[in-house]
Amino acid sequence: MSRRTPLHGLMVEFREPGELVAAAKRCHAAGFRKMDAYTPFPIEELAEALGFHTRGRLPKLVLLGGVLGAVGGFLLQYWTSAVDYPLNIGGRPLNSWPAFIPITFETTILGAALTAVFGMLALNGLPMPYHPVFNVPEFALASRDRFFLCIEARDPLFKFIETRRFLEGLSPSKIYEVAT
Amino acid sequence: MAEPLRPDETAPMRRGPTPVLAGDHTYGTVTDRISAIVLRRRTPRGWIFGFAISFALFNLLMISLAHLLFSGVGVWGVNIPVGWGFDIINFVWWIGIGHAGTLISAILLLLRQPWRTSINRFAEAMTLFAVACAGVYPLAHMGRPYLAHWLTPYPNVMSLWPNFRSPLVWDVFAVSTYATVSALFWYVGLIPDLATLRDRARNRFFKFLYGFAALGWRGSTAHWHRYEVATLLLAGLATPLVISVHTVVSFDFTVGIIPGWHATIFPPYFVAGAIYAGFAMVLLLAIPLRVVYGLEQFITMRHLHNMAKVLLATGMIVCYGYLMEAFFAWYSGNLFEMFMIGNRTMGPYAWAYWCLLLCNFITPSLLWFKRFRNSVPALFVISLVVSAGMWLERFVIIVTSLHRDFLPSSWGMYYPTVWDWATFAGTIGLFLTMLFLFIRFLPMISISEMRTMLPHGAEEGRR
Numbered sequence: 001m002s003r004r005t006p007l008h009g010l011m012v013e014f015r016e017p018g019e020l021v022a023a024a025k026r027c028h029a030a031g032f033r034k035m036d037a038y039t040p041f042p043i044e045e046l047a048e049a050l051g052f053h054t055r056g057r058l059p060k061l062v063l064l065g066g067v068l069g070a071v072g073g074f075l076l077q078y079w080t081s082a083v084d085y086p087l088n089i090g091g092r093p094l095n096s097w098p099a100f101i102p103i104t105f106e107t108t109i110l111g112a113a114l115t116a117v118f119g120m121l122a123l124n125g126l127p128m129p130y131h132p133v134f135n136v137p138e139f140a141l142a143s144r145d146r147f148f149l150c151i152e153a154r155d156p157l158f159k160f161i162e163t164r165r166f167l168e169g170l171s172p173s174k175i176y177e178v179a180t
Numbered sequence: 181m182a183e184p185l186r187p188d189e190t191a192p193m194r195r196g197p198t199p200v201l202a203g204d205h206t207y208g209t210v211t212d213r214i215s216a217i218v219l220r221r222r223t224p225r226g227w228i229f230g231f232a233i234s235f236a237l238f239n240l241l242m243i244s245l246a247h248l249l250f251s252g253v254g255v256w257g258v259n260i261p262v263g264w265g266f267d268i269i270n271f272v273w274w275i276g277i278g279h280a281g282t283l284i285s286a287i288l289l290l291l292r293q294p295w296r297t298s299i300n301r302f303a304e305a306m307t308l309f310a311v312a313c314a315g316v317y318p319l320a321h322m323g324r325p326y327l328a329h330w331l332t333p334y335p336n337v338m339s340l341w342p343n344f345r346s347p348l349v350w351d352v353f354a355v356s357t358y359a360t361v362s363a364l365f366w367y368v369g370l371i372p373d374l375a376t377l378r379d380r381a382r383n384r385f386f387k388f389l390y391g392f393a394a395l396g397w398r399g400s401t402a403h404w405h406r407y408e409v410a411t412l413l414l415a416g417l418a419t420p421l422v423i424s425v426h427t428v429v430s431f432d433f434t435v436g437i438i439p440g441w442h443a444t445i446f447p448p449y450f451v452a453g454a455i456y457a458g459f460a461m462v463l464l465l466a467i468p469l470r471v472v473y474g475l476e477q478f479i480t481m482r483h484l485h486n487m488a489k490v491l492l493a494t495g496m497i498v499c500y501g502y503l504m505e506a507f508f509a510w511y512s513g514n515l516f517e518m519f520m521i522g523n524r525t526m527g528p529y530a531w532a533y534w535c536l537l538l539c540n541f542i543t544p545s546l547l548w549f550k551r552f553r554n555s556v557p558a559l560f561v562i563s564l565v566v567s568a569g570m571w572l573e574r575f576v577i578i579v580t581s582l583h584r585d586f587l588p589s590s591w592g593m594y595y596p597t598v599w600d601w602a603t604f605a606g607t608i609g610l611f612l613t614m615l616f617l618f619i620r621f622l623p624m625i626s627i628s629e630m631r632t633m634l635p636h637g638a639e640e641g642r643r
Contacts, residue, residue, distance in 0.1 A: 107353070
């Protein structure tokens with residue numbers, strides 16, 4: 001679809017999570033890929049129905065954050081205590097690594113936790129104050145007790161009339177046109 | 181955060197006489213009921229009254245700190261030989277209280293305990309506020325808080341670095357990491373609920389504020405998917421963190437060679453004591469909150485009963501710690517260790533030690549009986565006694581160990597001043613002020629998690 005189309009997509013509303021999961025499975029089976037569902041709480045089956053089978057990149061990023069925190073924390077202590085300002089106290093070793101473990105542990109957790117939170121937000125594209133789905137006034141109920149599925153106009157299979165008919169066949173409680 | 185919604189997992193919650201979620205709720209009613217406390221209902225008179233007292237105490241803290249900064253640490257009762265007094269007692273007490281919040285939000289999540297859902301939000305908030313209160317003390321005890329940044333490693337004109345071999349520097353890293361991670365964990369949990377408040381607020385100003393804080397959350401499945409992964413990872417990270425924090429706090433003592441401090445039992449004994457004190461505080465807060473805001477359907481007897489069990493279990497671990505302290509002092513054959521335990525039990529501070537055993541051993545032993553675990557007033561009183569007992573425990577550990585050490589010529593007594601008491605009362609005011617603001621402006625129960633407690637299709641029958 002061309003970018004000039006003022007339509008973001010077609011959205012259907014359901015009252016039950018089970019109906020939404022069934023609908024998402026049918027849309028996926030029909031070949032739609034550029035779609036997303038909106039729910040007031042996480043539904044694992046829905047993620048599977050929409051094709052999110054893996055945990056994604058986040059766990060690897062968090063591991064990386066943890067490793068960076070550990071290495072950074074230890075090197076900070078090693079360099080300051082053994083290289084930059086060595087203090088010989090009774091001939092004890094300068095690289096007294098067991099004493100550096102508690103802080104290394106804390107920086108590991110800090111690095112990993114910061115990556116988990118900010119990585120999650122970044123991969124989700126948040127903060128994003130505006131999104132076309134907010135143009136539907138009833139969408140406010142997506143944070144209460146309604147379940148939405150939106151097929152986006154940029155999906156290669158999206159054809160307004162046929163897609164609308166297909167969605168009506170899913171017997172949603174309502175169907176909306178989402179403006180961009 | 182949310183447990184997967186399989187029918188086999190939600191079924192056990194509905195069985196039995198005391199469910200985790202009582203009443204006939206739907207996604208809509210759960211949402212409306214909790215968000216109404218923030219958005220629709222009038223501020224209860226009790227809130228205004230409680231907030232006024234808390235805010236007055238908070239101002240007492242400001243006055244005490246101003247006096248301290250103006251006159252110096254001499255306004256407190258600390259001196260040699262007791263160089264650590266109320267400041268460190270209260271620091272350890274507050275930071276311990278915080279631990280229950282992380283236990284509920286992280287460890288019980290990993291253990292898949294669904295009953296944690298309705299208490300986890302305000303327990304996490306309690307963690308944050310308790311850590312903030314704890315933070316006041318070491319900063320104030322420095323005497324020159326404007327030099328607090330000297331504790332952090334940064335390049336400076338003196339070419340000096342903190343001593344990374346010191347437990348006090350470990351403490352800085354442990355507590356600041358704990359505060360940061362707790363705040364992030366709490367905020368991540370709040371994001372979907374902030375979106376709910378954004379969508380339900382009628383006041384434009386609050387709609388904007390909640391919308392700003394919700395970061396544009398729209399409940400997308402792709403987002404929820406990553407959100408769940410992040411929450412699970414954070415829980416996995418917060419679990420060892422919370423154990424490490426009180427371990428490091430106990431290192432502040434154990435790494436020293438003072439009799440009564442230099443013991444290997446300290447780290448596990450401190451961690452158990454922290455959870456013990458924290459659960460007592462969660463009960464102290466949950467019991468009035470559920471009555472005042474009519475949340476008995478969300479915070480049921482099942483929650484109180486389970487918390488009583490955790491209280492009992494951790495209390496018994498703590499008592500094992502007391503027993504081992506005495507045993508090791510005797511078994512070591514060390515003159516100073518043996519003197520320390522004799523002085524602790526029969527010396528000038530013996531009253532504190534025996535009160536401590538009364539508060540932390542005798543009173544919670546009532547929880548062995550179901551009658552007490554199921555009685556709300558009894559739980560409230562026991563929690564109050566345990567909170568006092570845990571404060572006394574830190575008093576005993578710090579003061580009785582320091583006031584008579586190796587040299588009789590350096591013995592002395594510790595007398596807290598009115599400013600010590602004022603600062604302590606003041607941090608209670610700070611804690612309660614933040615808590616009152618929190619329950620007024622943010623949902624004290626996680627709405628999005630409570631929705632997952634409902635079995636799928638709960639609304640099927642009502643259409």
